[in-house]
Amino acid sequence: MGPDETDLVAAEELKAKANSAFKEKDYTAALVEYTKAIQLAPTSAIYYANRAFTHIRLESCGSAVADATRAIELDPKYVKGYYRRADANFALGKFKLAYKDFRLAAKFAPHDPDLRKKLAETERVVKRLRFEEAIASEEERPAAETLDLASLAVEGSYAGPQMTGSEKDGYEISLTFVEAMMEHFREQQILHRRFACQILLTARGHLKALPSLVDIPLEDSQHFTVCGDVHGQFYDLLNIFKLNGLPSESNPYLFNGDFVDRGSFSVEIILTLLAFKCLYPQHVHLARGNHESKHMNQVYGFEGEVKHKYNGTVMDIFRELFCWLPLAHVINKRVIVVHGGLFARDGVTLDDIRKIDRNRQPPDDGLMCELLWSDPQPTKGRSPNKRGVGVAFGPDVTRAFLELNKLDLLVRSHEAKPDGYEVEHNGDCVTVFSAPNYCDQMGNKGAFIRFKGADMIPEFTTFAAVSHPDVKAMAYASSMFGSSLLGV
Known part of the structure; x- marks a missing residue:
């Protein structure tokens, strides 16, 4: 009826x-x-x-x-x-x-x-x-290995920040350079391609040497900051540094994926974070998110932005570098940090994560996919994920995973939250999201987490969006998302 x-x-x-x-x-x-x-x-x-x-x-x-x-x-x-x-x-x-x-x-x-x-x-x-x-050919050499840095001459007319050294003897990345680069970016200026590629190749070397799961030890007196998605919102990243200090050996950070796409200053974000990784390889950690992938970059703006500011070769190097980003981090043997979430099956161990061959585009299923795409749900068990990728996992799944691996807490990102963070699963799962007013329209706050080595209890700092130049979110995204109307 x-x-x-x-x-x-x-x-x-x-x-x-x-x-x-x-x-x-x-x-x-x-x-x-x-x-x-x-x-x-x-x-x-x-x-x-x-x-x-x-x-x-x-x-x-x-x-x-x-x-x-x-x-x-x-x-x-x-x-x-x-x-x-x-x-x-x-x-x-x-x-x-x-x-x-x-x-x-x-x-x-x-x-x-x-x-x-x-x-x-x-x-x-x-x-x-x-x-x-x-x-496609399996024998094709990576673009990063065929690039001739010496061929990228720095023109005398270039007035932006310069690395120390020379084209003949090579360049080095210094804190003075990185600070000047951030100010250059603040003024909406483009870093010379020679220096951008130097950052990419140096960072690639550091990332390639890492395992798929990185263990991060802390002394009792040390602190450690975890940030969630920043999604190309460069001016909000500058605000994080204003609130919490620049990354350094005494102020370590983990940025938990989704550095790029949607926000229209993704190039500035990723070059800044990679430069800090080069400066402090043991104290700045970068995790892969679901948006550090070829298909997402084609749709949500990063590829368009890179080709607008540089060229296709630079995009190829970014794409290759993303495949070397670690998939998980364990802080002080107590807190695991992944971008998305947990798994479609029980019994997954930290060693299983360590064994993942991550140097690839994310598959449509399996452990690597689930680490990047899954989301928590309030009910027990598992369900199909609303995203259409990964799995939705309940509080019992989180507790079982933590107990099996002798961990205290799961920290993940991947979802905008009104207050920038959310504690779920009886305190076992924390979401942190660091892109306030996501896509210039969601009205959410951003947040980051600070841990102390002695107790590893999360302390949250929330913050509002700051103003940015009049370049809208998704400015470089596929035209597919520009004019859809409701079927009213």
């Missing part, structure tokens, strides 16, 4: 409230109202497609695919159902699936200009993928 007229009227009112919340970028509220509308009128394809779009905005692309699929089941000719599923799959880097759905949508709406634009963009990406697959 279907909904009566009263339910249908109420559902439309809820949809209108949801649409209004969506337009105000209050996606959490929109999600609640669309869900209420679906409960009253569960056969409306429009409600499912609109909720799918809301899931995309909340980065829950797995849930978006499920809702869009349900919309298509309810109305196989409903264009927005295919459209939303394609958007979600594109965001996940599943370009061939996205292309298939955009082609189906185009059959029903052949003159829709936005749809035609997205179809053409996706077709270009798929053709590029096929070309790359066709020419």
Whole structure:
């Protein structure tokens, strides 16, 4: 028995409230109202497609695919159902699936200009993928090993920061240089490609020598800071350093992945962090996030930004360097820090993580994927992750993992939180996120954690976003995310 007229009227009112919340970028509220509308009128394809779009905005692309699929089941000719599923799959880097759905949508709406634009963009990406697959060779040397630094002459007209040394004898990275570079970046100036590549190659050497799980010892008197996602928000990174001091041998840091994408100063962020890694290799630690990957960089802006500020060769070196970022860190044998979360199976040990061959693009499943993509859930057990990648894991999973590996705490990042951090799973799991007002629109605070070696109890500092130049988030991202409209 279907909904009566009263339910249908109420559902439309809820949809209108949801649409209004969506337009105000209050996606959490929109999600609640669309869900209420679906409960009253569960056969409306429009409600499912609109909720799918809301899931995309909340980065829950797995849930978006499920809702869009349900919309298509309810109305196989409903264009927005295919459209939303394609958007979600594109965001996940599943370009061939996205292309298939955009082609189906185009059959029903052949003159829709936005749809035609997205179809053409996706077709270009798929053709590029096929070309790359066709020419791929295991024998191909990494770009970092073929780059001739001596060929990157520093022109006399270059007025930016310079490393000590010379082109003939080589350059060295000093604290004076790094501080001048940060000020140069603050003024929206580009570092010379010669010095950028020097940072990349030097940092690559340090990262390549590390295991997939890095153990970090602390003396009782030492402190240690963990930051979460910074996502190209360079001016907020400067604020972290203002609040907590620059990285140094006496002020060590771990940045827990997702340095790049979305924010439009990702080049400045990653070069700064890599430069500090070169200065203090034992005291500055960098973990891989799910956005330190080829597909994410193609979609969410980093590749476009690097090619705008430098060129494709520099992007190739970044891509290779990301594959050497460690996947996990254990601080003082008590706290494990990973970007995403835990695993789809029980019994995973620290040695299992150490054995992961990380020098690759992240796979779609398995331990490496789950470390980068998984999320905690409040209920026990495991569930499919709302992102469509990794797994959702409950408090019992966290407790079992910590007990097996004789650890006290899991720290992870990967999710924006209103206060910049959240303590879950009966205190066993902490999320820290360091990009305030994420994407210039979420209104959240940022946070970082400070531990003392003597007790390893997390101490949280929260902070608000600071102003930045008028370059919007996602300025270099794929054009796919520029003009989608609700199927109202």
